[in-house]
Amino acid sequence: MAAAAAAAATKGNGGGGGRAGPSEGSGTRKKKGPGPLATAYLVIYNVVMTAGWLVIAVGLVRAYLAKGSYHSLYYSIEKPLKFFQTGALLEVLHCAIGIVPSSVVLTSFQVMSRVFLIWAVTHSVKEVQTEDSVLLFVTAWTVTEIIRYSFYTFSLLNHLPYLIKWARYTLFIVLYPMGVSGELLTIYAALPFVRQAGLYSISLPNKYNFSFDYYAFLILIMISYIPLFPQLYFHMIHQRRKVLSRSEEHKKFE
Amino acid sequence: MKHYEVEILDAKTREKLCFLDKVEPQATIAEIKNLFTKTHPQWYPARQSLRLDPKGKSLKDEDVLQKLPVGTTATLYFRDLGAQISWVTVFLTEYAGPLFIYLLFYFRVPFIYGHKYDFTSSRHSVVHLACICHSFHYVKRLLETLFVHRFSHGTMPLRNIFKNCTYYWGFAAWMAYYINHPLYTPPTYGAQQVKLALAIFVICQLGNFSIHMALRDLRPAGSKTRKIPYPTKNPFTWLFLLVSCPNYTYEVGSWIGFAIMTQCLPVALFSLVGFTQMTIWAKGKHRSYLKEFRDYPPLRMPIVPFLL
Numbered sequence: 001m002a003a004a005a006a007a008a009a010t011k012g013n014g015g016g017g018g019r020a021g022p023s024e025g026s027g028t029r030k031k032k033g034p035g036p037l038a039t040a041y042l043v044i045y046n047v048v049m050t051a052g053w054l055v056i057a058v059g060l061v062r063a064y065l066a067k068g069s070y071h072s073l074y075y076s077i078e079k080p081l082k083f084f085q086t087g088a089l090l091e092v093l094h095c096a097i098g099i100v101p102s103s104v105v106l107t108s109f110q111v112m113s114r115v116f117l118i119w120a121v122t123h124s125v126k127e128v129q130t131e132d133s134v135l136l137f138v139t140a141w142t143v144t145e146i147i148r149y150s151f152y153t154f155s156l157l158n159h160l161p162y163l164i165k166w167a168r169y170t171l172f173i174v175l176y177p178m179g180v181s182g183e184l185l186t187i188y189a190a191l192p193f194v195r196q197a198g199l200y201s202i203s204l205p206n207k208y209n210f211s212f213d214y215y216a217f218l219i220l221i222m223i224s225y226i227p228l229f230p231q232l233y234f235h236m237i238h239q240r241r242k243v244l245s246r247s248e249e250h251k252k253f254e
Numbered sequence: 255m256k257h258y259e260v261e262i263l264d265a266k267t268r269e270k271l272c273f274l275d276k277v278e279p280q281a282t283i284a285e286i287k288n289l290f291t292k293t294h295p296q297w298y299p300a301r302q303s304l305r306l307d308p309k310g311k312s313l314k315d316e317d318v319l320q321k322l323p324v325g326t327t328a329t330l331y332f333r334d335l336g337a338q339i340s341w342v343t344v345f346l347t348e349y350a351g352p353l354f355i356y357l358l359f360y361f362r363v364p365f366i367y368g369h370k371y372d373f374t375s376s377r378h379s380v381v382h383l384a385c386i387c388h389s390f391h392y393v394k395r396l397l398e399t400l401f402v403h404r405f406s407h408g409t410m411p412l413r414n415i416f417k418n419c420t421y422y423w424g425f426a427a428w429m430a431y432y433i434n435h436p437l438y439t440p441p442t443y444g445a446q447q448v449k450l451a452l453a454i455f456v457i458c459q460l461g462n463f464s465i466h467m468a469l470r471d472l473r474p475a476g477s478k479t480r481k482i483p484y485p486t487k488n489p490f491t492w493l494f495l496l497v498s499c500p501n502y503t504y505e506v507g508s509w510i511g512f513a514i515m516t517q518c519l520p521v522a523l524f525s526l527v528g529f530t531q532m533t534i535w536a537k538g539k540h541r542s543y544l545k546e547f548r549d550y551p552p553l554r555m556p557i558v559p560f561l562l
Binding site: 208 | 432433435437438439442516517518519520
């Protein structure tokens with residue numbers, strides 16, 4: 001869901017350009033947009049994020065060339081991955097203070113699902129870090145985020161190259177399933193270790209009469225992909241048709 | 255007497271849905287909705303939203319045609335609110351669930367806990383007390399729904415019943431599971447803690463009921479009038495001096511009492527979620543009061559005295 005959600009729902013982190021994400025039934029096209037100070041900040045934010053994910057991309061490539069294999073590349077990009085993906089929590093703040101017109105709930109959901117995978121699964125269950133499924137979702141996220149953040153950057157500057165818009169609304173077709181597969185396989189791989197170590201779990205009896213089974217929780221998370229992923233995926237497909245056909249129309253009049 | 259003509263257009267597509275001629279000037283929106291239902295029976299009045307502007311606010315059922323800013327040919331925009339269900343039905347369903355579900359856990363009906371515990375009874379007195387309190391709370395709510403509350407709206411969207419029941423029933427099951435569990439741990443400070451908690455619970459239940467009665471007395475049967483609520487001779491209603499929605503204040507208080515009584519984290523979480531939702535409602539109600547009444551008492555806060 002992290003891969004799917006991130007590319008789908010946000011209209012955010014920038015104005016202008018094609019708007020992905022749930023339109024709020026606005027008939028009047030009154031785009032207030034962020035003020036000049038907010039815009040400057042957002043441009044900087046999006047540039048920094050684009051750069052960050054490029055660092056991760058380059059790190060992956062270099063590690064692959066150095067090692068000669070694509071196994072266990074996680075370790076070479078672990079720190080920037082954690083830093084930049086966690087940094088995306090700021091996007092929730094952007095929505096909350098209104099400089100980005102996306103829904104706080106939707107943005108929280110997608111950032112939290114990414115952060116969950118990074119910290120509560122991959123970081124927490126060390127045995128999983130050598131799995132190839134990790135590379136699968138990291139690659140999907142990296143390509144998605146580089147495109148997404150540069151899309152926002154250009155949109156804010158009102159200079160969106162068609163290529164970026166096209167990439168954002170087309171590559172997801174492959175990147176989503178790729179990311180979702182990587183995520184699910186990673187969670188699945190973590191299960192036995194969670195069970196064995198009783199990770200993040202608490203059982204009865206205890207003072208606060210509470211119990212939590214992280215293993216069962218992870219299974220529920222996996223199941224939740226079944227209704228959620230198709231919804232997000234088809235939403236993006238729908239957005240693609242809307243956005244790219246509109247662009248075709250504009251091109252005709254140039 | 256000049257008759258009006260009313261045309262009803264779809265708010266989204268602007269399609270002409272209905273044309274009513276010879277409408278009385280004193281006709282109310284409710285009457286117009288009834289006329290509209292005749293030509294479109296699938297849209298019963300409760301699911302109609304009629305407004306003067308496609309994006310504007312819904313007109314009220316009591317609004318009179320003559321008093322609206324329209325010419326003798328009025329254009330109204332229609333929006334389908336979706337299938338509706340009565341508030342009473344929703345309340346009864348969402349409250350009956352927890353009452354029944356909690357008892358399933360209390361009596362340790364098979365397949366919940368291990369088979370050796372089927373139909374056994376907890377050895378902790380607080381568990382029995384908790385069952386009484388929880389059951390009392392929901393019986394009170396059911397009775398209030400049937401005999402006390404006077405609802406402003408008859409209906410709400412159908413999907414709400416699924417949402418609401420999931421919330422109430424889900425949390426009830428979650429709490430009941432732990433409180434009635436064979437491995438339940440009674441409160442750390444024992445009988446003292448339970449006594450204090452029970453006092454809080456009882457006071458807040460009485461308070462909540464007092465407020466419901468006071469609100470009921472503000473509004474005559476069958477009417478939809480709104481008035482500023484004021485403290486009455488009942489000391490529990492004196493909380494009106496400090497908050498707009500003391501019923502919510504007392505409700506949160508009851509659940510805090512229950513949480514202390516059972517020393518159960520899921521109960522505390524339920525209280526927190528409930529508090530969050532009630533705060534949102536209280537703030538909304540407070541804002542409506544301020545908008546509607548110029549002379550609204552300035553000392554009052556929405557839900558927590560002086561703070562929130």
